[in-house]
Amino acid sequence: MNKIFLKLVMLPSGFWRSMGADTEQLEAILAIRLKMDDRKPLSFGRQQTRKKALNNVTLKTMFISCLMGVVYTMISFVNDIMFSLTIYFGYLLIWLSIMLITDFSNVLFDVRDKFILIPRPVNDKTIVLSKLLHVFIYLFRIVIPLVLPEMIFLGVYHGWKSVLLFPIAVLCLLFMTLFAINLCYLLLIKYAARKFKEIINYFQIGVSVIFFAAIYLRPRSFDAEASILQFKWIRFFPSYWIAVSWNFLGYKTELIGTQWLSILAIIVPLGCLLLMIKWLAPQFGRNINNLDISDTAEIKEGAVVTSTSTKKSLYHKLANLLNRNDTAKAGFNITWLQTSRSRSFKMRVYPFFAYVIVYFVFITTRNSKSTFSEAWHNLPNEPSFIILLYMCVIVILNAMNHLYISDQYKAAWVYFSSPVDTPGKVLSGAFKALWAKYLFPFFVLLSAFTLAVWGWHTILDIILALVNVTLFAVCMISVGARHFPFSTADQINQSGYRVIRAVLSMFLVFILGAGHYFLVKLDVMGLNIILKIIFLLLSSTFLWLVWNSYSNTSWAVIKKAEEQ
Amino acid sequence: MEPIITIRHLNKQYGTKTVLNDINLDIYPGQIIGYIGPNGAGKSTTVKILCGIIQDYTGDVTIAGKDLRGNELEIKKMIGYIPELAELYDLLTPEEYLGFIGKLYHLHDNVIEERSKRMLDSFGLLGNLNQRMDTFSKGMKQKVLLTSGLLNNPSIVILDEPLSGLDANAVIIVKELLQVLKQEGKTIFYCSHMMDVVEKVSDRIVLINNGQIIANGTIAELQQNGTDSLEQIFSKLTSSGNMIQRADDIASAINYTDQRN
Numbered sequence: 001m002n003k004i005f006l007k008l009v010m011l012p013s014g015f016w017r018s019m020g021a022d023t024e025q026l027e028a029i030l031a032i033r034l035k036m037d038d039r040k041p042l043s044f045g046r047q048q049t050r051k052k053a054l055n056n057v058t059l060k061t062m063f064i065s066c067l068m069g070v071v072y073t074m075i076s077f078v079n080d081i082m083f084s085l086t087i088y089f090g091y092l093l094i095w096l097s098i099m100l101i102t103d104f105s106n107v108l109f110d111v112r113d114k115f116i117l118i119p120r121p122v123n124d125k126t127i128v129l130s131k132l133l134h135v136f137i138y139l140f141r142i143v144i145p146l147v148l149p150e151m152i153f154l155g156v157y158h159g160w161k162s163v164l165l166f167p168i169a170v171l172c173l174l175f176m177t178l179f180a181i182n183l184c185y186l187l188l189i190k191y192a193a194r195k196f197k198e199i200i201n202y203f204q205i206g207v208s209v210i211f212f213a214a215i216y217l218r219p220r221s222f223d224a225e226a227s228i229l230q231f232k233w234i235r236f237f238p239s240y241w242i243a244v245s246w247n248f249l250g251y252k253t254e255l256i257g258t259q260w261l262s263i264l265a266i267i268v269p270l271g272c273l274l275l276m277i278k279w280l281a282p283q284f285g286r287n288i289n290n291l292d293i294s295d296t297a298e299i300k301e302g303a304v305v306t307s308t309s310t311k312k313s314l315y316h317k318l319a320n321l322l323n324r325n326d327t328a329k330a331g332f333n334i335t336w337l338q339t340s341r342s343r344s345f346k347m348r349v350y351p352f353f354a355y356v357i358v359y360f361v362f363i364t365t366r367n368s369k370s371t372f373s374e375a376w377h378n379l380p381n382e383p384s385f386i387i388l389l390y391m392c393v394i395v396i397l398n399a400m401n402h403l404y405i406s407d408q409y410k411a412a413w414v415y416f417s418s419p420v421d422t423p424g425k426v427l428s429g430a431f432k433a434l435w436a437k438y439l440f441p442f443f444v445l446l447s448a449f450t451l452a453v454w455g456w457h458t459i460l461d462i463i464l465a466l467v468n469v470t471l472f473a474v475c476m477i478s479v480g481a482r483h484f485p486f487s488t489a490d491q492i493n494q495s496g497y498r499v500i501r502a503v504l505s506m507f508l509v510f511i512l513g514a515g516h517y518f519l520v521k522l523d524v525m526g527l528n529i530i531l532k533i534i535f536l537l538l539s540s541t542f543l544w545l546v547w548n549s550y551s552n553t554s555w556a557v558i559k560k561a562e563e564q
Numbered sequence: 565m566e567p568i569i570t571i572r573h574l575n576k577q578y579g580t581k582t583v584l585n586d587i588n589l590d591i592y593p594g595q596i597i598g599y600i601g602p603n604g605a606g607k608s609t610t611v612k613i614l615c616g617i618i619q620d621y622t623g624d625v626t627i628a629g630k631d632l633r634g635n636e637l638e639i640k641k642m643i644g645y646i647p648e649l650a651e652l653y654d655l656l657t658p659e660e661y662l663g664f665i666g667k668l669y670h671l672h673d674n675v676i677e678e679r680s681k682r683m684l685d686s687f688g689l690l691g692n693l694n695q696r697m698d699t700f701s702k703g704m705k706q707k708v709l710l711t712s713g714l715l716n717n718p719s720i721v722i723l724d725e726p727l728s729g730l731d732a733n734a735v736i737i738v739k740e741l742l743q744v745l746k747q748e749g750k751t752i753f754y755c756s757h758m759m760d761v762v763e764k765v766s767d768r769i770v771l772i773n774n775g776q777i778i779a780n781g782t783i784a785e786l787q788q789n790g791t792d793s794l795e796q797i798f799s800k801l802t803s804s805g806n807m808i809q810r811a812d813d814i815a816s817a818i819n820y821t822d823q824r825n
Binding site for chain 1: 616617637638641643645647649651664667668
C-alpha cells in the first residue's frame with residue numbers, strides 16, 4: 001500500500017523538481033518515513049512487534065471514518081446540490097484542519113530531523129515537501145473511507161459524472177487544507193518561532209470557534225428546502241469554490257456570477273504551495289533551529305524551573321488528600337507535573353474545553369427556529385444541563401487518550417526498575433491527577449452555571465452526573481490498554497484514530513446521559529427523587545467495583561499491554 | 565598551508581544568554597583537534613554551527629575556502645557528523661538506515677552496501693544488519709552512527725563524544741581509525757570528555773569555557789614545562805573548587821537520615 005502511495009505522490013516528480021526539490025532524496029525520505037510509520041516502537045521491556053495491533057487500528061479507523069462520512073452526508077443534505085456540497089466540503093475542511101493542527105503538528109516538526117536530515121546535504125525545499133507529502137498520504141488514507149458514503153450518494157442521485165468529479169474535488173480540498181495550514185505554520189516559524197507552540201494553542205481554540213460558527217450558521221433543523229441565497233457570504237468560503245465546480249456538469253448555482261470561483265479551487269492550493277516552497281521553505285532550516293520544538297514550555301533565562309511554593313503545595317496537598325499509598329502519590333505527582341509542562345499534551349487536551357461549550361450551545365439550540373437570545377431565555381425550561389454536565393467527560397477522555405504518549409517514553413524504565421509492587425497504584429494516582437485537574441474543576445464550574453440557571457433542585461442531578469461521568473471515565477480507562485503515564489511513543493498511524501475516537505466518545509456520552517435525561521424529563525409516577533437515589537447508589541457501587549479492579553492492576557496486565 | 569576551517573569572531577546567543585563569545589580558530593587539513601570543555605561550555609553549539617544545524621550566529625565561518633553562509637549544501641557534502649546523542653531512526657535496521665543516509669549523499673547502491681557492510685563488519689555488527697535498532701544497546705547504536713557519519717567518505721569528520729557507550733575493543737578501533745583518517749589527510753574535529761583519549765589522539769587541543777577559548781595548543785604547550793596530565797590541566801583551568809571535597813559532600817548527602825522519622 002505504501003509503495004503505491006509513494007509511486008502516486010512521486011508521479012509529478014518533474015513538478016517537484018521544478019520547485020527546487022531533489023527528487024531522489026525526496027523519494028528516499030518519504031520511503032523511509034512510511035516504513036517507520038508501519039513499525040511500532042518498542043516500549044520499555046518489549047522485544048517484539050506485532051503488526052496485528054496496528055492493522056486493527058487501521059481497520060477501526062477506516063470503519064469509524066466511514067460512519068462519520070455517513071453522518072456528514074446526512075447532515076449536509078439539502079436539495080440544492082451546490083449548497084449541499086458546500087456544507088459537506090465545509091465539514092470536511094474543518095475536520096481536516098482540526099486533525100492537522102491537533103495530531104499532525106508533531107509530524108511536521110520531528111525533532112530528530114535536526115540531527116539526521118539538517119546536517120546532510122538536503123535542501124530545505126526537499127525537507128518541507130517531504131513533510132507535506134508524508135502528511136498528505138496519511139490524510140488521504142483517512143479521507144478515502146470518510147468520503148465514500150457521499151460518493152455513493154452522489155452516484156445514486158446525481159450520476160456517474162459526479163462520482164468522477166468528486167475525488168478531484170476532495171483532492172483539491174485536501175491540498176488546500178494541508179497547504180494553507182502549513183503556510184500558517186511556516187509563517188509562524190518565520191515570524192514567531194519562539195512563541196510557536198503557544199500561538200498554535202490559541203489557533204486551535206480559534207478553529208473550534210469556527211467549527212461552532214460553521215455548525216451554527218448551517219441551515220437549521222436539516223431543512224432540505226433551505227436556499228443558498230440566504231447565505232450569500234458563502235461565496236467567500238473555499239468549500240463553495242470547490243462545490244461550484246459542479247457547474248461543469250451542467251448544474252447551476254443560484255448565486256449568479258460565481259461560477260468562475262471554481263478556478264480558485266485549483267489556484268489557491270497551488271498558490272499556497274508556490275509561496276511555501278519558493279518563499280518560506282528556503283529559510284526552513286534556519287528557522288526550525290529558532291523554533292522551540294521541545295515538548296516542555298519555554299523557560300525564561302534565569303527563571304527557576306520549580307513551581308512556586310503555592311502551586312507545589314496545592315498538588316502535594318491534593319496528592320496527599322486523594323491518595324493513601326506512596327506509589328499512588330508518585331503517580332499523581334508525575335502526571336500532574338508532566339501534564340502541566342508537556343506542550344503536546346496541552347495542545348491536544350485544552351481545545352476540548354472549548355468544544356464542550358460549543359457542542360452544548362449547538363445542542364441546546366438545535367431544534368430551535370428562534371434566535372440565539374430566545375433559545376437562551378428558554379434554557380431553564382429544558383433539562384439540557386444534563387447534557388452539559390455529561391459532556392465534561394469529553395475533556396477527561398481526551399486527556400486519558402494522551403496520558404500514555406510522550407516523546408520521552410523511554411524514561412518509563414523508572415517504573416520497571418523501582419520496587420513497585422502493584423502498578424495499579426501508579427495508574428490510579430495518574431487517573432486521580434487527571435480527574436482532579438481536568439474533570440473536577442471544570443465540572444464545578446459547569447455545576448455553578450447549572451445551579452444559577454436551573455436552580456438548587458438540580459443538586460441531586462449534579463451529584464449523580466459527577467458519579468456517572470467518573471464511572472464512565474474509569475470504565476473507559478479500564479477497558480483500554482493499561483500503560484504507565486507517558487510511557488508509549490506517539491505514532492502517525494494512531495493520529496487520525498485518536499481524533500476519530502474522541503469524536504466517537506462524544507456519541508457514547510450521549511447514550512450515557514440519555515438515561516439520566518429521561519429520568520429528569522419523564523417524572524415516572526412522581527418517584528423521580530427515589531429513582532435518582534437508586535441510580536446514584538447503583539452507579540456508586542459499580543464505580544467502587546471497577547475502581548477497585550483498576551487500582552489493583554497487576555504487572556501481568558501491564559506487560560500484556562506492552563506487548564500489544 | 566591554508567586552514568581548512570577558519571572561524572572568526574563567532575558569537576551565538578540563546579535569548580540573553582551568550583553561549584559562544586568571540587571564538588577565533590584556524591584548523592589545518594590532516595589535523596586532529598581535540599575540542600574540550602566543561603558541560604555547557606559551548607562545544608556542541610560550535611559543532612552544530614560547523615555542521616549547518618545552527619544557522620543564526622554572528623561572525624564568519626569558512627570551510628574549504630567557502631563561506632558557510634550560502635554554501636551549506638556544498639559544505640555538508642564534505643562533512644561527516646557523528647552527534648553526541650545516538651540520534652537515529654531506530655525503528656529501522658542498520659541496512660535500511662545506512663541505505664537511506666547514502667541516498668541523501670546520492671551514493672550508488674553498490675557503494676552504500678559495500679561501505680556499510682565492511683564498516684559494520686569491522687565493528688562486529690554485520691550479523692545485526694537486518695535487526696531493528698531499537699533493540700540495540702547504546703554502544704551498538706553508536707557504531708551505526710559512526711558508520712553513517714563516515715559513509716560519504718568525508719574530508720572533515722566532526723565527532724561529538726564518539727566513544728560514548730562503546731566497549732573497550734571498539735574504543736581501540738576508533739582511536740586507531742582516527743589516526744588512519746588523519747594520515748589520509750582528513751581533518752578531525754573531536755569533542756570529548758575522555759581526557760586520556762583526547763590527550764593521546766589530538767595534534768592540538770582547544771579548551772573552551774563559558775563560551776570562550778581559554779587554551780589552544782599542543783599538549784606540550786598546555787603543560788607549560790610541567791608534567792600535568794590533560795585531566796589536571798582541564799581541572800586547573802575550569803574548576804572552581806576542590807573536587808575531592810565535592811565527592812565527600814555527595815557521599816555525606818547519601819547518608820542523610822531525618823532524625824524525626
